[in-house]
Every structure is written in C-alpha cells, then in structure tokens.
Amino acid sequence: MRGNVVGAMIHEARAEQIHHNRVEHQHHAAARDMRHGNIIGAMAHEARASAMSHHQPRMHMPPVVAAPPVIMQPPVVMQRPLVVMQPPVVMQQPPVVMQQPRVVMQQPPPHVTISVNSYINMADGHAEFQIATQAPGLGNQRVQFNSQHRYREFEALHSQIHRALGMGETINVPKTLFTPSESVKRERCTQLTHYLTHAVRQSISHGAPPALCAFLAVDASIFMPPQPQAQAVATTPPLAMATPIPDVPLGQPVI
Numbered sequence: 001m002r003g004n005v006v007g008a009m010i011h012e013a014r015a016e017q018i019h020h021n022r023v024e025h026q027h028h029a030a031a032r033d034m035r036h037g038n039i040i041g042a043m044a045h046e047a048r049a050s051a052m053s054h055h056q057p058r059m060h061m062p063p064v065v066a067a068p069p070v071i072m073q074p075p076v077v078m079q080r081p082l083v084v085m086q087p088p089v090v091m092q093q094p095p096v097v098m099q100q101p102r103v104v105m106q107q108p109p110p111h112v113t114i115s116v117n118s119y120i121n122m123a124d125g126h127a128e129f130q131i132a133t134q135a136p137g138l139g140n141q142r143v144q145f146n147s148q149h150r151y152r153e154f155e156a157l158h159s160q161i162h163r164a165l166g167m168g169e170t171i172n173v174p175k176t177l178f179t180p181s182e183s184v185k186r187e188r189c190t191q192l193t194h195y196l197t198h199a200v201r202q203s204i205s206h207g208a209p210p211a212l213c214a215f216l217a218v219d220a221s222i223f224m225p226p227q228p229q230a231q232a233v234a235t236t237p238p239l240a241m242a243t244p245i246p247d248v249p250l251g252q253p254v255i
Helices: 005-035 039-054 151-161 182-206 210-216
Strands: 113-121 127-136 142-150
Touching (some): 005 039, 127 151, 142 151, 142 210, 182 210
Antiparallel strands (some): 127 142
C-alpha cells in the first residue's frame, strides 16, 4: 500500500466476495452429491467449504518499519563574544640615568722588568734559558742582570717561593715527557717570561724571597719601590752687609 486506501478497500471487498462465492459453491456441490447418494463426495465438498471458511482473506498490509526516533536538537544560540575594552596603554619611558664614566685606575708597570729572550742547547741535550732582569739605576739609566737556568731549576725555584708569594702549587709551564723540540723551547721562553713577571710583581708587593734573588742574580733592594729623586733648588746667596761710611770733613782721609 502506497497511500491509496480507497483502492485497497475495493480490492479487499472483491477478494471477500470471491471467497464467499467459492465457499457457497462447495456447499452447493455437497448438497448435489447428497441428493445423488454420493455421501463421500458430499463430505469432501463440506470439508473444503469448512477449510475455506477458516481461511478468510485479509487485507495484505505491508510491514510497518518503525522509523528511528527523531531527536530534536535544541536550537543553537549564536552568542557573540564579549568584547572587553582594555584600558589604553600608556607608554612610559624609563628615566634616563646619567652614568658617570668609570675611571679605571691602571696599575703602573713594575719598575723591575724581566724576560726570557732565548735559550742555549747544551752538549748533553738539555736547554738553558737566558734571563734578563732590568732595574732602575742611577739617574734615568737602567741596570741589567743576566742569568740562565734549565727547566728543572725553574721547577725547584717554584717549590721554594710559591707559598711566600701566594702562587699556585704547580708551575704554570707544562712539562714534556720527551726532549722538547725547538718550537716547544721557543714557546717555553714566552711561558717562562710570564711566570717570572708574575713572580716579580708578587715580590714587589710581598717582598722578594732570597731564593728568587739568587735565581736572578740580583739584590733584594731592586724590588723596593723607587724613591722620588730630590730636585736641586737654586738658592740666592744672602747679600753682604755693606759697612757704613762715617761722615768726615772734606780733605781728610777715611780711616
């Protein structure tokens, strides 16, 4: 059934009429057989009429398919976002702090300078490094003291002076396992110069240990800060007192 209810009812009525006519036909056939003495035939026709009466035609309705329940969704309410008005941003410039330039007081160089300029390869294969120590002399002249030592003597010196001068326990010059090459010896000249310069600066502040003075072949007095030289001041000799001349008459000698 596709929605034509009237047509369905008409066809159903026709089906009931045809079924009724068929049942009546079986009853008439059963009565005819009884009149002719055919009892068995009459019983067969009555049985068919009875069976047809119990199976009356019904309206063939298509199976009803239950539709899924329709869930009604609540209406969607479009909410506009809440606009929060931010207060105006006031750009404040940080106060300008006028900083005075930092005056760095540079420490004047020590009046005693030292350098390891070269080395000498000895006959047994070791090298001795030549040390030049300069200190102020008379006037504006400088005096130079020369000495030379091998590397192991630098190590022995350090073990004697490092506590008195506040230096590390080990000398800051690496030691090689094998005989150093010429490039290593030249590099040691620079390293030993830095080491002795540091020792001289500490000696000026803390006093020179006797072992360092003997190592450099200098006197401990050169490590004392130089005294300012007295400047000669030109003085004018006092004026001689003149002898007063007595009043005498003219023509007489002055005694």
